Amino acid sequence: MTEQQQLQEMDAFSKKYRYDMEYLKEFLRSSPEGFEKFVQFQPLSMHREFLPLEVFWVSKLAAMQVADCGACLQLNVRMALEANVAPQLVKACIQGGSNLPEPLKDIFDFATALASYKNIDPLLDQRISEQLDKKQRIELGVSVATASVYPTIKRAMGHTQSCSLIEIEFEA
Structure with missing residues (x-):
């Protein structure tokens, strides 16, 4: 996948979930090889096979x-x-x-x-x-x-933010 395609995917994700992807865009631009390895890690974070x-x-x-x-x-x-x-x-x-x-x-x-x-x-x-x-x-x-x-990478890159009120929305 090209860098442009990855950026487009991040923009779509950002829009869908109202989530700031700037730190991951910076990661991609700074270390394309490191980011590629990170992309391979991402499915592990959502792996669910046996747990309810x-x-x-x-x-x-x-x-x-x-x-x-x-x-x-x-x-x-x-x-x-x-x-x-x-x-x-x-x-x-x-x-x-x-x-x-x-x-x-x-x-x-x-x-x-x-x-x-x-x-x-x-x-x-x-x-x-x-x-x-x-x-x-x-x-x-x-x-x-x-x-x-994800939060560790964000903090390491200086993309910290103060605590915020979490919204429990009834529509995902």
Whole structure:
């Protein structure tokens, strides 16, 4: 794909999700080879094969709140809603997870602890093991780990922004 085609794809994505892609455009212009490797990474960040939809998005939103409090989190809210995650679940995640059903609250707490590099409470770990098999735990780990990549790149490039109010839109 040419640089112009990549820029056009970024513009379309930016318009669809109301998300500022300037940092990725700068990445592309500064290091086309590095950006090409990054493009190959991107599908991993949205990989979901074994996790139920709600578990995937609760883990992603929990981890994103640790990594970012602004535009990247808003983007993931829009994507979760577009994926047909119930708005009340998305809202509960943004409000700290306390209003989630107990199994999803455990997922939220587990993902938050993973993203924060905190020790996992053994009782929480046991409940997660009862909920998820090995393949699902691996996939959840990928979801959490990849959530920090975009905000980390943005911060490293100086494209930080202050925290912003997250909109829970009922239309994705």
